Each structure stands twice: as structure tokens, then as C-alpha cells.
Amino acid sequence: MHVEIWSDLICPFCYIGKRRLDQALESLSDKTALQITWRSFQLAPDLQTNTDLSIHQYLAQAKGMTEAAAREANQRVSEMAALDGLDYQLDQAIVANTLQAHALSHAAREVNRQHEAEELLFRAYFTEGKNLDEMSTLIAIGESLGLDPLSVQTALESGKYLPQVIQEINEAEQLRIRAVPFFVFDRKYAISGAQSVEVFRQALQQMKQL
Numbered sequence: 557m558h559v560e561i562w563s564d565l566i567c568p569f570c571y572i573g574k575r576r577l578d579q580a581l582e583s584l585s586d587k588t589a590l591q592i593t594w595r596s597f598q599l600a601p602d603l604q605t606n607t608d609l610s611i612h613q614y615l616a617q618a619k620g621m622t623e624a625a626a627r628e629a630n631q632r633v634s635e636m637a638a639l640d641g642l643d644y645q646l647d648q649a650i651v652a653n654t655l656q657a658h659a660l661s662h663a664a665r666e667v668n669r670q671h672e673a674e675e676l677l678f679r680a681y682f683t684e685g686k687n688l689d690e691m692s693t694l695i696a697i698g699e700s701l702g703l704d705p706l707s708v709q710t711a712l713e714s715g716k717y718l719p720q721v722i723q724e725i726n727e728a729e730q731l732r733i734r735a736v737p738f739f740v741f742d743r744k745y746a747i748s749g750a751q752s753v754e755v756f757r758q759a760l761q762q763m764k765q766l
Contacts, residue, residue, distance in 0.1 A: 557741065557742060558741070560593045560594075561577075562595045564597045565678060566599065568633045570736055570750070572637050576753045577756050581756075594674050596658040596722075597728050598725060603651070605650075610651075612626045612646070613626070645683055652687050656694060657688040659716070659718055663711055664698070667701070669701045673697065673701055737749065741759055742763055
């Protein structure tokens with residue numbers, strides 16, 4: 557079974573969706589026949605990394621709401637995440653473009669560590685307050701995955717993986733994916749959004765029977 561997931565690393569519902577999918581995968585008796593591929597998507601392609609802007613201020617500007625309303629919205633999503641065991645510290649989140657973070661995910665895919673890479677990237681942004689557009693952050697995450705630090709730096713600085721990242725972003729457009737997370741099972745069945753663990757379990761069981 558091949559599960560493809562279009563996702564952005566600053567999408568709060570994408571991290572929640574990943575955690576719920578992971579819980580559903582625990583019910584699989586044979587995980588060796590499962591392949592998970594994370595596909596690149598950017599909620600805000602034109603977003604400029606800005607360490608002086610809080611995530612609350614950014615959301616307020618992007619959505620045309622007050623900063624107080626943005627804080628309330630972020631608090632609600634943090635409470636939702638906590639129900640799935642995730643610790644969102646959005647007061648510390650750094651507004652960052654995710655293009656290079658997606659490139660690191662592609663590098664991890666080459667050594668079959670992409671699913672773990674996504675977890676570390678999500679945690680870095682939502683819990684640890686790290687800058688996903690900062691080379692030192694990405695090199696450290698790559699190194700923790702067993703990637704050579706110099707190779708990671710060279711690949712990111714050269715833009716080695718950017719054509720693949722952009723290709724997947726364009727594919728999402730062709731597939732009319734407008735919101736993430738978006739899960740595709742063997743290109744036959746799709747789930748949009750951070751659905752419940754049970755919905756993911758049912759989808760996995762259904763695909764096993766096909």
C-alpha cells in the first residue's frame with residue numbers, strides 16, 4: 557500500500573493528521589508492505605521568513621482579523637493538538653518559508669527516513685520554536701537522521717531538491733488539492749483533513765481488501 561501525503565510543515569492540522577495516521581497504522585499487522593511518501597505543499601508560497609513577526613501577528617495580517625482573534629484561533633488549535641499528545645508552543649513559532657524544509661524532507665526520502673524527518677520538522681516548528689528556513693536548524697535535523705551535515709548543506713545551498721519540491725506543489729494544483737493535509741491511498745482513495753483515527757483505520761482496512 558502506498559500512502560501519499562500532501563502537507564506543509566507550518567500547517568497545524570498536518571501535524572495533527574500525521575499523529576492520527578500514526579495511531580491508525582499501529583493497527584496494521586504487516587507494516588512492511590506499507591510505503592509512506594510525503595509530498596510538498598505550501599500554504600503561503602510567497603511568505604517571507606520574518607523572525608520579528610509573531611505567528612499571531614502573521615495570522616492576523618493574512619486572515620484580516622485582529623491579533624486577539626488570531627491568538628484565540630491559535631489557542632483552539634493548540635488545545636486540539638494537545639488531545640492527540642502534541643505540545644504546540646505557538647508563542648515561540650517563527651514565521652518561515654518552508655521551501656528549504658521540504659527540500660530536506662526530500663533528502664531524507666532518499667535514505668528512507670522521510671517519515672521521521674517530517675516528525676522532527678513539525679516538532680521543530682510547533683514545539684521547539686525553531687526557524688525552518690535556517691540552515692543550522694535543517695543541518696541539525698538532517699544530522700539526527702544520519703545524513704552527512706556537509707552533504708545536507710551543499711544540497712540545500714545548491715537547490716538540488718527544489719525541482720522535485722516544485723514538481724509536487726504543481727502536481728497538487730493539477731489534482732485540485734486546495735487544502736492540506738491530503739492523504740491519497742494507492743491513487744484510488746483520498747482523505748482530506750485531519751480526520752479521526754478511526755477514519756484512517758477504516759481507510760487502511762478498505763485498501764487492504766482491494
